[in-house]
Amino acid sequence: MPNAPEHPAIHARGLLAAHGLRPVISGLDLTVPAGATVALLGGNGTGKSTLLRLLAGLRAPRGGELAVLGHALPRERWALRGKVGVVAHHPLLYRELTVAENLGYHARLHGLPAARVGEVLELADLEGRKDQPVGDLSRGLVQRASVARALLPDPALLLLDEPLANLDPVVAELVGGLLGPRPGRTRVIASHDPARALEESDLVLVLGSGATVKYVGPADGVSASALEAMYR
């Protein structure tokens, strides 16, 4: 795990989130040092995507304390903007626009030079597809475009919601490489693959149904089989 910074990348105390009156996350305590990778595990509907939205500042907590990259949420969410990259189930791209138009729009919103679009297109090996509308691309290409968008601002925090789901092994290797660890970059990876999650994580958080936290701690303190058992 990288050296401890002046403030943790993520600090949650008694975090509470709810859909209407139904709590989805309740009483979550979590401290993630900057540069660490967190595996976020749990069955369907246990609040993984909700937690990622909270961490991105896209949703306000219902209670408790949450600070991301040193910014208290939701009060300082304006300060968090532009520092978080998200790869979610939705590619966060306009289907009618081409890859280059989408990335150009995001680059301008982030105050980045146009040359940065060329850099991420090259990184994601999308130069040959840059003039195709996103809606015409295959699932794997859309995921690469989504990753390119997330990496545009070189974010300090990457929130990844099953980034390799439904990808063939070749594309998964490329995307996995792009989203791999990097000095100073914190990653939270929601996954259904405990074995793989343990390989690349420093911390593991397992959410259970009924807004419970089944495990939160170092990755080397738990085995893949024990994590799988927590799904049952």
Added chain:
Amino acid sequence: MSRPIGSLRATWLVVRKDLLLERRTFELLPSMGLLALGTIALLRFALDQDEVSGDLAAGALLIPLLLAALLGIARLFAAEESDAGVDQFLLSPAPAGALLAAKIVGLFVVLVTLEVVLVPVFALLLLGPSIGPVLPEVVLVLLLLDAALAVIGGLVAGLAIGSRSRELLIPIMVVPFALPALISAQAALAPVLEQDPGALVTRWPAVLAIYAVILGLVGSVVAEFLVED
């Protein structure tokens, strides 16, 4: 690595993206135009008069405009809803309120573009005599009305983002807020459409302008909250 950008630049970037999307899909303007022109054609036969003037003419111009505006407002955040555009925007360092400001500007542009076609067709099918002598007054009133409708539409569409009853909510909320603007526009246009240049009573355009400014001020206060929450 991101650098904050100003509200005006962020607004322009979203307007430009929306215009590009409309140019690519070309679905909003034709739908609004068809609805407005169809309504004018229907009125032409329903009124059973060769030409109309005064109050009747003002109503015959404003009814299609309101119907088309309602359609435009319902589709204002369509791309944002289908492609998670609000999340895309909120992950950037751009000021949140700029997204709503851009939608208001975009709706204003669409309404003005629609009227470029609508007013001549209205003049040809319903008004009878040339609209030329009173065109500046008509344009002034319509621009003020467009501004008011654009702000109301932007705010209501912003409130209705993510609502499953959006199609129901939008007309229910827009029409009451738009009524003061529509009544002012009707009162301003009626004497003008008697084919009397110089008949514009300045009180009604002033009421429209003040209403648009008040709505704009409300919009500037709540825009950020609407987009973020």
